[in-house]
Amino acid sequence: MLVLAGPGTGKTTTLVEAVARRVREGADPERLLVLTFSRKAAVELRDRMAARLGGASAPRATTFHSYCYALVRAHQDVDLFVDPLRLLSGPEQDVVVRELLAGQAELAREGRAFVRWPDDLRACLTTRGFADEVRAVLARSRELGLGPRALGEFAERTGRPDWSAAAGFLAEYLDVLDAQGVLDYAELVHRAVLLAGRPEVAAELAGQYDAVFVDEYQDTDVAQGRLLGALAGGGRTLLAFGDPDQSIYAFRGADVGGILRFREDFPRADGRPADMEVLTVSRRSGAALLAATRRITGRMPLTRLPARAVRAHRELAAVRDGGRVEAYTYPTAGAELDNVADILRRAHLEDGVPWREMAVLVRAGGRSIPGVRRALTSAGVPVEVDGDDIPLRHEPAVAPC
Numbered sequence: 001m002l003v004l005a006g007p008g009t010g011k012t013t014t015l016v017e018a019v020a021r022r023v024r025e026g027a028d029p030e031r032l033l034v035l036t037f038s039r040k041a042a043v044e045l046r047d048r049m050a051a052r053l054g055g056a057s058a059p060r061a062t063t064f065h066s067y068c069y070a071l072v073r074a075h076q077d078v079d080l081f082v083d084p085l086r087l088l089s090g091p092e093q094d095v096v097v098r099e100l101l102a103g104q105a106e107l108a109r110e111g112r113a114f115v116r117w118p119d120d121l122r123a124c125l126t127t128r129g130f131a132d133e134v135r136a137v138l139a140r141s142r143e144l145g146l147g148p149r150a151l152g153e154f155a156e157r158t159g160r161p162d163w164s165a166a167a168g169f170l171a172e173y174l175d176v177l178d179a180q181g182v183l184d185y186a187e188l189v190h191r192a193v194l195l196a197g198r199p200e201v202a203a204e205l206a207g208q209y210d211a212v213f214v215d216e217y218q219d220t221d222v223a224q225g226r227l228l229g230a231l232a233g234g235g236r237t238l239l240a241f242g243d244p245d246q247s248i249y250a251f252r253g254a255d256v257g258g259i260l261r262f263r264e265d266f267p268r269a270d271g272r273p274a275d276m277e278v279l280t281v282s283r284r285s286g287a288a289l290l291a292a293t294r295r296i297t298g299r300m301p302l303t304r305l306p307a308r309a310v311r312a313h314r315e316l317a318a319v320r321d322g323g324r325v326e327a328y329t330y331p332t333a334g335a336e337l338d339n340v341a342d343i344l345r346r347a348h349l350e351d352g353v354p355w356r357e358m359a360v361l362v363r364a365g366g367r368s369i370p371g372v373r374r375a376l377t378s379a380g381v382p383v384e385v386d387g388d389d390i391p392l393r394h395e396p397a398v399a400p401c
């Protein structure tokens, strides 16, 4: 079943209650699995299930990556790999990619390059922006299940010499990871999906859980969707919660098509499309705020879900009045930041709003947060930045003085 759940509609509560009901009706908590995306969300789910059910009867709530790690580790060849596999963090992967690209730039200068980047790209091989692009291509390829050869063939068919070079790069990159006994996140899920394709592992996965619950389904990528198919496809009990309007991770491979196709990808045991329910009451936002969001979502097309469900999902009922939305435009980014700081300070000093009840949301964390933090701090507004949102290089603890 797919549950469409807008912000503040009680998604987490519903998920926890659905789990609690199963446990109350006699399900073995060890045969229930709750999957989510971030570690923070997994911890919150674990806490809320433990509070509701008592620690001993709460099922496992884990991230996709953590689940994949356990699976890959459990099937690791013990003779070949004595040490546990190590996962590369994002910044570590960045270093590996940049070192390899720098090495390739040098080989190209010496005329010994075996990865042939197109001429117009060669000059930017050692830039940060290019390394970021290459990392994205590597990750998307693995999420789509493409190895170096398949990526190379695809590049040839589509006439993309840059992707063809990326295929060569992928081969070299994977060799280096193998030699070091490490995996990156995309590779980890890819390996888990490959494992799930083996008949004996597929049988093990299919028999492991009686019910699987997935939070934030709109954030799944193609590889994670495949893994779920192995774990809970074929009409077994799978309850997925999501909101296609909150799909914001396309840049890192999330595929909103996953939630739009869910009912066909995970049909009921009788072959009909999966059931769908909609949570229709927003417990958090006032009516005025919901009216504003409705005007925005009303312009967003969503073609593959039944129109009635989409309407119910986007026209949430409010449990209270109020909420206010104001939009401002400024001539420069600096003027914008000064005014944001001013609005927050006034709210605190003149209206007595506690700092902890204020939030500033930005579009691209890595680029915007350092400037926002500087501007607010120098205006006397205390700032706490969510650790997950700062690239390691901007952490005060590691940034050069």
Ligand SMILES: Nc1ncnc2c1ncn2[C@@H]1O[C@H](COP(=O)(O)OP(=O)(O)OP(=O)(O)O)[C@@H](O)[C@H]1O
Binding pocket: 005, 006, 007, 008, 009, 010, 011, 012, 013, 014, 283, 284
């Ligand atoms: N059926 C309900 N009746 C009354 N209150 C509810 C109900 N479901 C949830 N709530 C309350 O609404 C608030 C938001 O619930 P919850 O945290 O489950 O929402 P959510 O949809 O998971 O939020 P998010 O948008 O952050 O994912 C909580 O205070 C919760 O207690």
